[in-house]
Amino acid sequence: MPMNTQGRPTRIADNIATGGYAETTSGSKGLEQSEALIYERGSVEQCGVDLPEPKGTATRLGGLERKSELGMPGLSEPETMRHYVRLSRKNYAIDLGLYPLGSCTMKHNPRLNEKMARLPGFADVHPMQPASTVQGAYAVIGELAHWLMTLCGMSGVAMSPKAGAHGEFCGMMAIRAKLDADGQSHRRRVLVPESAHGTNPATAVQCGFTVDEIPADETGRVDMEAFKAKLGDDVAGIMLTNPNTCGLFERDIREIADLIHEAGGYFYCDGANFNAIVGRVRPGDLGVDAMHINLHKTFSTPHGGGGPGSGPTVLSDALAPFAPVPYVVLKDKHWELVEHEADAEGQPFGRMAAFHGQMGMFTRALTYMMSHGSDGLKQVAEDAVLNANYIQARLKHVMTPAFDGICMHEALFDDRFLKDTGVTTLDFAKAMIDEGYHPMTMYFPLVVHGAMLIEPTETESKSGLDRFIDTLEALSLAAKAGEVERFQAAPVHAPTKRLDETKAARQPVLRWTAPAAEEPIAAE
Amino acid sequence: MRYLPHTDTDRKAMLEAIGVASIDDLFTDVPEAARLDGLIDLPTKQGELQVERAMAAMSNQNVSASSVPFFVGAGAYKHHIPATVDHLIQRSEFLTAYTPYQPEISQGTLQTLFEFQTQVAQLTGMDVANASMYDGSTACAEAVMMAARVTKRDKAVMAGTVHPHYVEASKTLAKYSSVSIEVTEPELDSLDKVIAAIDENTACVVVQTPDIFGQLHDLREISRIAHEKGALVIAAFTEVVALGLTEAPGAMGADIAVGEGQSIGVGLNFGGPYVGLFACKDDRRFIRQMPGRLAGETVDADGRRGFVLTLSTREQHIRRDKATSNICTNSGLCALAFTIHMTLLGEKGFRQMAQLSHENACALADALDAVEGVDVVNDAFFNEFAVRLPGNAADIVEKLAKVGVLGGVPASRLYPGQFEDILLVAATEVNTQADIEIFAKALGGVL
Numbered sequence: 001m002p003m004n005t006q007g008r009p010t011r012i013a014d015n016i017a018t019g020g021y022a023e024t025t026s027g028s029k030g031l032e033q034s035e036a037l038i039y040e041r042g043s044v045e046q047c048g049v050d051l052p053e054p055k056g057t058a059t060r061l062g063g064l065e066r067k068s069e070l071g072m073p074g075l076s077e078p079e080t081m082r083h084y085v086r087l088s089r090k091n092y093a094i095d096l097g098l099y100p101l102g103s104c105t106m107k108h109n110p111r112l113n114e115k116m117a118r119l120p121g122f123a124d125v126h127p128m129q130p131a132s133t134v135q136g137a138y139a140v141i142g143e144l145a146h147w148l149m150t151l152c153g154m155s156g157v158a159m160s161p162k163a164g165a166h167g168e169f170c171g172m173m174a175i176r177a178k179l180d181a182d183g184q185s186h187r188r189r190v191l192v193p194e195s196a197h198g199t200n201p202a203t204a205v206q207c208g209f210t211v212d213e214i215p216a217d218e219t220g221r222v223d224m225e226a227f228k229a230k231l232g233d234d235v236a237g238i239m240l241t242n243p244n245t246c247g248l249f250e251r252d253i254r255e256i257a258d259l260i261h262e263a264g265g266y267f268y269c270d271g272a273n274f275n276a277i278v279g280r281v282r283p284g285d286l287g288v289d290a291m292h293i294n295l296h297k298t299f300s301t302p303h304g305g306g307g308p309g310s311g312p313t314v315l316s317d318a319l320a321p322f323a324p325v326p327y328v329v330l331k332d333k334h335w336e337l338v339e340h341e342a343d344a345e346g347q348p349f350g351r352m353a354a355f356h357g358q359m360g361m362f363t364r365a366l367t368y369m370m371s372h373g374s375d376g377l378k379q380v381a382e383d384a385v386l387n388a389n390y391i392q393a394r395l396k397h398v399m400t401p402a403f404d405g406i407c408m409h410e411a412l413f414d415d416r417f418l419k420d421t422g423v424t425t426l427d428f429a430k431a432m433i434d435e436g437y438h439p440m441t442m443y444f445p446l447v448v449h450g451a452m453l454i455e456p457t458e459t460e461s462k463s464g465l466d467r468f469i470d471t472l473e474a475l476s477l478a479a480k481a482g483e484v485e486r487f488q489a490a491p492v493h494a495p496t497k498r499l500d501e502t503k504a505a506r507q508p509v510l511r512w513t514a515p516a517a518e519e520p521i522a523a524e
Numbered sequence: 525m526r527y528l529p530h531t532d533t534d535r536k537a538m539l540e541a542i543g544v545a546s547i548d549d550l551f552t553d554v555p556e557a558a559r560l561d562g563l564i565d566l567p568t569k570q571g572e573l574q575v576e577r578a579m580a581a582m583s584n585q586n587v588s589a590s591s592v593p594f595f596v597g598a599g600a601y602k603h604h605i606p607a608t609v610d611h612l613i614q615r616s617e618f619l620t621a622y623t624p625y626q627p628e629i630s631q632g633t634l635q636t637l638f639e640f641q642t643q644v645a646q647l648t649g650m651d652v653a654n655a656s657m658y659d660g661s662t663a664c665a666e667a668v669m670m671a672a673r674v675t676k677r678d679k680a681v682m683a684g685t686v687h688p689h690y691v692e693a694s695k696t697l698a699k700y701s702s703v704s705i706e707v708t709e710p711e712l713d714s715l716d717k718v719i720a721a722i723d724e725n726t727a728c729v730v731v732q733t734p735d736i737f738g739q740l741h742d743l744r745e746i747s748r749i750a751h752e753k754g755a756l757v758i759a760a761f762t763e764v765v766a767l768g769l770t771e772a773p774g775a776m777g778a779d780i781a782v783g784e785g786q787s788i789g790v791g792l793n794f795g796g797p798y799v800g801l802f803a804c805k806d807d808r809r810f811i812r813q814m815p816g817r818l819a820g821e822t823v824d825a826d827g828r829r830g831f832v833l834t835l836s837t838r839e840q841h842i843r844r845d846k847a848t849s850n851i852c853t854n855s856g857l858c859a860l861a862f863t864i865h866m867t868l869l870g871e872k873g874f875r876q877m878a879q880l881s882h883e884n885a886c887a888l889a890d891a892l893d894a895v896e897g898v899d900v901v902n903d904a905f906f907n908e909f910a911v912r913l914p915g916n917a918a919d920i921v922e923k924l925a926k927v928g929v930l931g932g933v934p935a936s937r938l939y940p941g942q943f944e945d946i947l948l949v950a951a952t953e954v955n956t957q958a959d960i961e962i963f964a965k966a967l968g969g970v971l
Contacts (some may be wrong), residue, residue: 037586037639038639043769045872047869047870047873047876048606048608048868048873049606051877051880051953054534054876057883059901060886060889060903061740061882062740062773064740064770065769065770065771066769066775068647068649068771068774070768071871072871072874074867074869075868077606077608079859080868081612084618084636084864084867086884087632088612088616088618088632090630090631090635091617091618092621092626092629092630093617093619093621094616095619096616105938108622110527114619115576116583118610119579119588120588121585121588122583124588124590124602124791125586125792127794127795128596128598128599128923129930131594131921132597132926133930136582136585136586137586137794139585143582149887150566151564151733164852165851166658167854168850198839198841198844199840199841199850199853201844202847203850206700206849206850207700208769249554251555253552253555254555254557256828261555266819276553278562279654280551281551285558286558296853300765301858302619302852302857304621304860305618305623305624305630305632305633305852305856306622306623306624306633306655306656306817306856307623307797307853307856307857309660334580350699351689351696352662352693352696354784354798355600355659355689356767356796358796359795359796361797366579370567370570370575370579371527371569371570371572371575372527372569373566373567374563374566375563376527376569377564378563378564379525382547382803385532385551386539386831387538388543388761393541406552408550408553425768426629438629442864444841446591452804459527459529461530461534462537464528479674489825494628494629495631496627496628496824497824498829498858499822499824499830500824501627501822501831503590503822504832504836505835508834509820510819510820510834511638511642511645512639512678520661
């Protein structure tokens with residue numbers, strides 16, 4: 001089918017030949033609007049903002065005026081609005097439906113949080129204003145720190161990490177600094193379960209450690225014998241997610257903590273799955289030394305299509321003195337900011353980023369916590385775990401849970417139920433798109449074949465879960481009934497069909513460039 | 525609790541379906557010693573109204589930038605953001621989506637990221653850009669590590685006039701790697717000491733323009749010398765609006781450009797979230813070593829154009845301990861805000877905003893220079909500059925705050941024990957002539 005440069009068919013007649021009016025002349029289909037790039041719509045003369053006319057005289061640029069071209073098109077305000085609204089409609093979102101992406105905790109994002117984050121005293125203050133003009137902003141940081149330390153049963157918290165992986169970096173840097181301070185610099189080996197998030201080994205290496213993988217046992221948890229065999233004088237610590245990435249609570253966690261401590265190492269807990277236990281279990285009671293908390297998971301700050309996040313990191317007595325700068329302290333009812341290592345009481349390992357952390361996420365998370373309170377947060381964990389177990393219980397007759405027994409906030413299935421159907425985990429996930437659902441996390445954790453990790457979160461209703469379960473049941477039965485083509489073609493009801501990821505990687509096109517010349521449409 | 529849909533009847537029915545008697549039966553894997561009996565010692569749930577009151581009380585203790593004459597910069601700038609931006613980023617489909625792992629139902633985010641990457645490349649005069657970093661400081665730190673991987677060298681030279689937070693963030697990231705960072709003495713009017721520090725082992729040299737004192741630098745000479753010695757040039761910036769009026773890093777020979785995009789679309793937010801911009805030259809060696817997400821163009825099964833996250837083999841979720849960075853979640857929504865604001869401005873509006881900021885800064889410099897005992901230090905600047913005061917700048921800033929003027933950042937807050945008489949001041953298109961006069965008068969009054 002001849003296409004124009006924007007990938008639209010150039011002639012309706014060809015569409016008839018290939019199956020009627022499946023295609024349209026405009027490229028749009030009813031409410032589903034086709035939308036080109038701004039580079040194909042706007043122009044460098046167009047502007048959607050009315051600014052005063054500059055005088056055009058003053059210049060103290062020292063001869064460094066921009067001479068190179070920019071080439072950025074603009075759009076008027078109505079065109080801009082339409083462009084991005086149209087694009088937005090090509091996205092799935094929590095507000096549209098269940099988003100069961102395991103490990104990501106896609107829960108409802110309350111709009112009160114958005115409203116509070118936009119109060120001028122939070123959104124419109126500069127990080128370097130004099131302390132006397134930002135006492136309320138420091139108070140938010142201090143108050144949120146208090147909630148996080150109390151919920152975790154830990155004595156310290158570093159507030160500046162900007163996302164989960166940045167929090168991991170914070171915790172592992174604190175461990176490294178502590179080991180160095182104690183003359184234990186030879187400890188370089190970090191134990192990481194095979195099932196860990198990829199950020200864990202990447203972070204350990206970033207802190208100068210080497211990674212030693214621990215296998216899982218047949219129940220999906222740390223293989224204790226293998227773990228014990230790996231302990232030694234060169235072990236710096238363990239990075240363990242709990243509940244783990246199989247959605248299971250590590251039953252031996254106290255023993256793991258005791259053994260790693262006895263061996264002279266520290267226990268880093270990946271807090272990505274804190275939602276399963278918040279308000280019910282304090283990580284400090286499990287022997288954890290450091291744990292990041294994804295405010296954009298457990299505490300509902302929106303994911304925004306890939307961030308921003310926020311990863312405050314709680315620290316034990318042993319590690320708290322090594323927390324990075326800056327941090328706030330309350331002295332005589334006045335909040336102060338400690339910005340420099342020389343002014344700190346402890347031995348900070350450094351500074352992680354400019355300024356004081358993700359304030360916009362702090363206000364949202366604190367609003368969420370105050371709304372729930374200790375009782376509501378406990379209910380969050382309970383309903384999250386209840387929902388995952390309900391899904392697992394109701395689907396185990398058609399799908400194959402990876403492990404027996406009770407799970408925590410995520411239900412993990414493998415692909416045994418698809419054996420000999422010709423349908424893969426990927427096909428099954430894409431078929432869910434046609435049914436109006438975002439797929440679950442797939443092929444993760446790596447320890448399970450064809451993994452499908454489902455995390456419903458606590459903000460899904462029972463009736464919503466029932467519809468989801470009915471859909472997965474029907475899909476499972478369809479796969480087993482041999483409807484393989486349907487799965488392999490999926491999705492057909494999404495804004496695009498399956499995208500060629502191999503082509504994208506082999507011939508990377510990472511930006512728009514002006515076409516050399518418009519190709520005329522060949523006449524017949 | 526208003527966010528939790530289950531009734532007790534629902535919960536009971538679900539427990540029955542699972543085959544357990546109570547919710548406690550779902551938590552039996554938790555060691556007994558760690559099971560809490562009651563509630564954690566924190567306040568219990570509250571309605572919207574009560575929470576709003578508590579949060580507003582804290583907000584009201586702060587002096588917001590729009591409420592006073594405001595001249596604070598040093599890495600974050602107050603610009604006007606059109607109402608359209610905040611409306612669009614609150615569209616549910618953008619706000620409540622995850623990282624676009626399923627491209628067929630994430631084309632909105634992916635196409636926007638492709639537009640963002642193109643805009644950042646154009647602004648910096650580079651060939652490619654990634655889909656954002658946490659902020660300018662962490663983008664800078666990642667660039668240093670990338671340069672070391674590309675050149676297989678271990679020494680980085682950073683100019684002492686790079687924002688000290690950027691230097692500190694880079695040192696932290698490099699702390700336990702093989703990379704050592706040498707920071708030169710801050711020099712206001714030349715790059716001589718930076719140039720002198722480059723040798724045959726240098727992986728990269730990091731220079732900021734406009735620098736932390738607002739001084740503009742021509743990077744052409746340092747680029748030539750660095751390249752002769754096989755080192756890469758990393759150009760940092762904290763004020764992206766400067767690129768509307770001053771020469772692009774790519775046009776002055778830089779290999780990697782990193783900086784803060786907060787001025788466009790994002791706002792002050794007391795320091796975060798912001799959006800780190802990361803761009804580089806189109807060189808296979810570079811692109812395969814870039815940190816962070818990349819959106820790329822491809823086609824779907826029907827041959828239609830679409831976008832996907834690509835070159836993931838650089839990243840932690842595939843590469844694990846051999847990844848180029850551990851970054852996962854970045855600044856997606858801030859990148860969207862940046863792109864929408866930039867689309868509204870277009871080249872015309874962006875250049876106009878830059879010119880207005882510069883003109884206001886020139887007017888401010890004249891007004892402050894006229895105050896007795898106050899001297900403007902810079903000879904070339906964009907919208908921020910340093911003034912030398914006849915006294916301690918930190919004390920003077922406090923005095924100004926008491927009379928209702930937020931008059932800049934004392935340099936000693938960034939360089940403890942140094943530059944105690946230096947004040948960093950910034951102007952943008954939001955400042956009025958009246959604000960400038962009030963500031964100059966207030967400064968004269970508190971000296």
